[in-house]
Amino acid sequence: MDDEIDRGHARALRRLPGRAYWLIGLVALGMLGAWLVLEIQASVTAYVNAEGLWSKMQKQSVLAMYRYSGSGDPRDLAEARQTLRTPLEDLALRQALDRDPPDLEAAYRHVRAAGNRPEDHDRLIWVYRLLADAPYLRDSVRAWRRTDADLRTQAGIADELEARWRRGTPDADEIAAYRSRLYEINARIYPLTVEFSDSLARGAAAIRRLLLLSSAVAFALLAWYSLRVMQHTLRHVRETEAEFRMAFHQAAVGMLKLAPDGRIVQANEALAKLLGTSLAELRDMRVQDMVPAEDLDRTADGADWQQWLQSGERRLLTRDGRVRWVRWTASPLARPGASADRIFVLLEDVSDAHAMAREIAHQATHDELTGLINRREIGRRLGEGLAQARRGDIVHTLAFIDVDRFKLVNDTCGHAVGDRFLRRFVNLLSEQLQGGDWLGRLGGDEFAVFLHGADLGHGLRTMEEIHGLLSRTSFRWDGREMPFHCSVGLVEVNASAADVEWLLSAADAACYLAKEEGRNRVRAYSDANRALARRRYDLDWVTSAQAAIAERRLLMYAQKIVPLHAPEAGLRYEVLVRMRGMDGVLHPPGEFLMAMERFGQATAVDGHVLDAVLGEFDRHPGHLQRLASCHVNISAQSIADPAFLARVTERLDRRPAVASRLCFELTETAMIGNLADARRFIDAVRERGCRVALDDFGSGLSSFAYLKDLPVDIVKIDSAFVRDIGKGGSDLAMVRSMAQVARALGKETIAEGIESAETPPRLARIGIDFAQGYALHEPCPLEELIRQAGAGGEAWPIMQA
Known part of the structure; x- marks a missing residue:
């Protein structure tokens, strides 16, 4: 009996792709019909637009030649030839397509030169190639060809008029004769343009009716077949419901059913393994027993229905007290004819992803070489210190440190030794800082030290002591000693400071002064110092000019x-x-x-x-x-x-x-x-x-x-x-x-x-x-x-x- 059920399921599964293909094919057929209707409409519109432009330019050319016959104004003649170019280029386009084989390069050149809309170029060429001998369009093309002789004649009249005016002013009879010829040409061409448009419109309407009928038939087939597929699918779902229950217990992700009060109604082996317990013990627990108490206090009392319906990431406690992060996806379950009284939850272990996110967050705010906070985090913490200074009486000191002649270490000993030199420098510097102070790397050989709660006087004394210790210490490598000389610039972080950028640039200016005075010394920023003020003034203009260029x-x-x-x-x-x-x-x-x-x-x-x-x-x-x-x-x-x-x-x-x-x-x-x-x-x-x-x-x-x-x-x-x-x-x-x-x-x-x-x-x-x-x-x-x-x-x- 079980083998027969399995064979039935297998046959249903084998038929399912075929049914899907038929369904897709019917949908594609309907879409193809709709596309053909739209494309034919667009092609007819393209030809109607082209005919309108053709007719308009031909008439404007006649009018310009009419004026030129009496005025002799070269501008009228130029306008006549320019406007006649569109019909003549369309004529050349048709001739290029009538060649065997068609000259497509020339055709595209002529269709562009005729001034047709760029989006219509392909349609004008390919519709003519495919359907020039088809009913309706054949009649339109025939009417188009009957205009060729008159167009050439009209072009010849322009040349005749130009030659006649070069010989002298024509008399009234000659002008009347030329204008009569132009009138006759226009009278012969106009009915042909009407015939062209009417024939094209009749053909488009006939094809559209045929395609609409085909689309209706395709829709009927699609509806019938969709109903058949839906019936077979529903039957198959009912037959596989028992198999789904089995999959619940064998799934690789945790699954459970909850009552509104948090009682576990059903759970699977994957969840028991995740929490390090047995399935029997899990079924005797409540979900409140798996969630840390602080998370429950932060959300609601463990009997809140809405608490368990909220999807997101949650912390769960394992049997040995460790914390695991899971992605909690919940949805209410309802029996037929009844309101929802159960919650179905999927629990995916994302603890490794959380650990990786913590690592990425650390890397985003810390320097890889030294482990110090980077420039971005320095700016954030410095902003917090400035906010403290503005809220109360507390002030801090910011030190900008530049290692002297560090490039020489890299150039003579190599970058690997330079990296070791910087790490040793950072370790020595970090050992001198007190609680609340922090050290960060601005980039390269530049560092920032924040002395918490220290005014400028206290900060200056502290940094001079640290600077003295560093100056007396050397880095030994390969029998050589390289001293930790550095230039230090200080600025007080107080309520009068403009912003974080100002503090960094002021400390940088003081450090620059220390370097200008011979390096390996400590200098504090002061508005009264003319050299510092000049550098700050120049820095402000540089910043403003750089922003002006960018903006x-x-x-x-x-x-x-x-x-x-x-x-x-x-x-x-x-x-x-x-x-x-x-x-x-x-x-x-x-x-x-x-x-x-x-x-x-x-x-x-x-x-x-x-x-x-x-x-x-x-x-x-x-x-x-x-x-x-x-x-x-x-x-x-x-x-x-x-x-x-x-x-x-x-x-x-x-x-x-x-x-x-x-x-x-x-x-x-x-x-x-x-x-x-x-x-x-x-x-x-x-x-x-x-x-x-x-x-x-x-x-x-x-x-x-x-x-x-x-x-x-x-x-x-x-x-x-x-x-x-x-x-x-x-x-x-x-x-x-x-x-x-x-x-x-x-x-x-x-x-x-x-x-x-x-x-x-x-x-x-x-x-x-x-x-x-x-x-x-x-x-x-x-x-x-x-x-x-x-x-x-x-x-x-x-x-x-």
């Missing part, structure tokens, strides 16, 4: 460069940078560029400026035609950075047309300090067509000597010489000599800092080529200058002597 608040401005002699064919200007603060205030470059240079961040500004300028050129390609030269400043740090040069050349290689419009301005002092790097940069950009200007000329000690050797194209005379040129004397003589030397070397000259209208004529008289300054043009946003130039702009007068 696109570093704005491009431009100032025109004006010719002093012969007028120039295009616009010439210098790109200047401004920073918009978080409060909306616009900051000039003098407020933040020096700080960026001191902290080695000038290259970030230069790269952002170059990308912003090239982006404007990409958005306004017509601007390049009106542009003579765009001057972009490059810092000494960027000149010496091979990666920056690679970035510049890569962008220039992708935009060869832009390179000839760019002029890179390099300051005299920057080039003199990096002659080899400057020569390499100049050669690379000039090779690609760019020009190079020597900025602030005259500010160096050997300007004329370097001018002879540096391959620059333009000399920009420092404003210090130009400002007082009206007074004559040495400034006038210096500028005149600069102009003469530059002219002798074949270089153009630009005078900077023009602040009065009287200065340009004087500069013109002594041979200066261009002038730049607020008296000539006040800097404006680059985008605004581009827009003005595109609208015609302002013609600058030549500054005559």
Whole structure:
């Protein structure tokens, strides 16, 4: 009997995939029918759209030729030919598809050129290939072909009209004859377009009715078959209910049934094994006996029905008192015709996952090498200490520690020894800390020490003692002794501190001062210390500028460069940078560029400026035609950075047309300090067509000597010489000599800092080529200058002597 039941189950299981396949096939058939209906509708729409565009362009061409016959205006003729292009390209499309084999490459070229919607291209081509000889569409294609001769005639009339107007103005009779021919062509084509659309619509309707009928039949089959499958499935479920009971006890995960009061009604072997008890003992227990008491107190009294229905992760106690974490998934059970009076629970052991999560959480907040808390956790704990200081009278001290010359240890002994050196350093430092203090690794060879409850005076004494101990201790390896020298910067964590970042940067500034004074010493931050205040000031500007670059608040401005002699064919200007603060205030470059240079961040500004300028050129390609030269400043740090040069050349290689419009301005002092790097940069950009200007000329000690050797194209005379040129004397003589030397070397000259209208004529008289300054043009946003130039702009007068 049991064998017969098993064979019946086996047959049912074998048939189940086949039934599922039939069901899937019927569903697919219905979906295919729906897809075909939608695709045919879309194809008809594509052809209707194409015919509408075809008809519209053909009519517009007739109207344009009609106007041209009487006006002779070349714009009318151009419009006639442009609009006639759509019907002619459609004709060429059909001819390409009629070839044997079809020329698909030409077909796609013509369907794009005809101006059809991109999403319709495939449908227009493949529907024609597959159904050109089908009923209805065949009639549409026939009507389409009957327009070919008239289209060619219409194109010929355009050529005839053009030839006639070249010979002279036609008389009224000739114009009337041409217009009569155009009218006749239009009268013959219009009925054919109507015939095309009507035939197409009738065909689409017939196919749609057929497909809808097929879809209805498929739905009926699907409904019938679904009912049959459901009947067989229900019967099979009833037959396997006994097998499910057996599976309950043999399952690999814990299962149990609970009464609403927490009494265990039924449980399986997997749960008994998880809790380290027997199944008989488990059945005599209540679920409250398996859950830690604090968890019950936190949720509800053990008789709460809703408590056991809540799914989630819970702690269970094993027989020997250990804690196991399980994923508790509960659902109510109800007998037929009755309300739910049991709870079915699945319990999956997730203790290993919890242990792994604890390990991951530890790694997320701790440094792998030293085991100390990392920068993220330092910031969090420092925030807690700052909050304590703001709530009461307690203050703390934060120490920023930088191990002196640690790179030398890595370079001479290897990174493995360097790691051991740091671990020993950390162990010594940790041994000196008291309860409540903590030590963390900021990164590399930088550490943070938090002295709980210590004001700055107490913190300074403590860190000096620790620093002295470290200085007297050495790390021994391979017969060598390496002392634990370090520079320490302190700051008090009190209620006046701005935030965590301020505390870290202030401690860093004090540590930087300790390094500047010779390393291996302790220094405390003080607002009264000018060196610290300057570094903090610069750090604030660097942070603000970095944020401005990331948030696109570093704005491009431009100032025109004006010719002093012969007028120039295009616009010439210098790109200047401004920073918009978080409060909306616009900051000039003098407020933040020096700080960026001191902290080695000038290259970030230069790269952002170059990308912003090239982006404007990409958005306004017509601007390049009106542009003579765009001057972009490059810092000494960027000149010496091979990666920056690679970035510049890569962008220039992708935009060869832009390179000839760019002029890179390099300051005299920057080039003199990096002659080899400057020569390499100049050669690379000039090779690609760019020009190079020597900025602030005259500010160096050997300007004329370097001018002879540096391959620059333009000399920009420092404003210090130009400002007082009206007074004559040495400034006038210096500028005149600069102009003469530059002219002798074949270089153009630009005078900077023009602040009065009287200065340009004087500069013109002594041979200066261009002038730049607020008296000539006040800097404006680059985008605004581009827009003005595109609208015609302002013609600058030549500054005559």
